[in-house]
Amino acid sequence: MKIAIIGGGSLGLLFSYYLGFQNEVCIYTRTKEQADEITKNGLHLIKDGIALQPLKIAAAGIQDWRGKEQVTIVAVKQYQLSGLMEELKANVEDSILFLQNGYSHIEMISEIQAQNIFVGSVEHGAVRVNAYTVQHNGSGVTRTAVFRGESHLLRELAKNAPADFPVLLEPDYNEMLIKKLVVNAVINPLTSVLQVRNGELVDNPFYFEIFKQLFLECALVLGLDQEEVYLQNLITVCKKxxxxxxSMYKDMENGRPTEIDAILGYLLELSKNKKMKAPLIHNYYHCIKGKEQEREGG
Known part of the structure; x- marks a missing residue:
């Protein structure tokens, strides 16, 4: 397949590396400098402390993307998406897959006139080491679903993904994104504020109490029917x-903006629209926003 990948962060590099062995992939980065580094050095991946075989791959600045590939994968952070919308609307012709966290991007992507629009939920852990190197910290799956259009290109993408980087097709995009939203809404802010690894949220009985209460508040705001199913999924992700x-912990640690507005910000807005009190969502949202402001010097 001919695949465009927009974004030179951890996910963009990760997807380019794994999909690049069996497909014709071009990664489009925000800066030409990063594209030049990738062209010069190839893509490098570190897994389980071992540097794997580098991959030579096509790379260009985002300004050179014209949307001619069969599938374009948008792997930028949610807060970066609005800055790309005009280019996406103008250029994408065939199919586009969005890999953002949260739920607030759904309204944005509905404005795009592409033939097929897909959304995804990524369950891998990855950290960008430098312009052309990514560290794969935790293997998982990429769940995808049709937002609008037909699924045949998603099926082809799944077929062309390597066995150790599986792409799955889910029947309901809403359920898939809500499940991921719940995971992000509990794990990301708690680990960032408490400064702990994911597993400590369930291993430490005191943190686990906060974990359960924040989950219950999220479930209430979202109107989830099968609370126990979502809670067990959340605990499983923590343990795995x-x-x-x-990702939010790493963003805070490295001085990058977080996706808190797309995650707890979305839930906070939803709670206001439903005239529901959501004190934990409110407090953890403002904790992260306060940390971001403090880091920016007030």
Missing amino acids: TEYNHS
């Missing part, structure tokens, strides 16, 4: 990634 730091 017990030694990992969450």
Whole structure:
């Protein structure tokens, strides 16, 4: 398949590396400098402390993307998406897959006139080491679903993904994204504020009490029917990634903006629209926003 990947962060590098062995992939980065580094050095991946075989891959600045590939994968952070919307609307022709956290991007992507629009939920852990190197910290799956259009290209993408980087097709995009939203809404802010790895949220009985209460508040705001199913999924994710730091923790640590607005910000807005009190969502949202402001010097 011909695949465009937009974004030179951890997910963009990770997807480019794994999909690049069996497909014709071009990664489009925010800066031409990063694209030049990838062209010069190839893509490097570190897994389980071992540097794997580098991969030579096409790379270009985002300004060179024209949407001619069969599938374009948008792997930027949720807060970066709005800055790309005009280019996405103008150029994408065939199919586009969005890999953002949260739920607030759904309204944005509905404005795009692409033939097929897909959304995804990534369960891998990854950290960008430098412009052309990514560290794969935790293997998982990529769940995808049709937002609008037909699924045949998603099926082809799944077929062309390597066995150790599976792409799955889910029947309901809403259920898939809500399940991921719950995971992000509990694990990300708690690990960031408490400064702990994911596993400590369930291993430490005092943190686990906060964990359960924040989950119950999220479930109430979202109107979840099968609370126990979502809670067990949340605990499973924590245990599977017990030694990992969450993406929000790493963003805070490295001085990057977080996706708190797309995650707890979305839930906070939803609670206001439903005229529901959500004190934990409110407090943890403002804790993260306060940390971001403090880091920016007030």
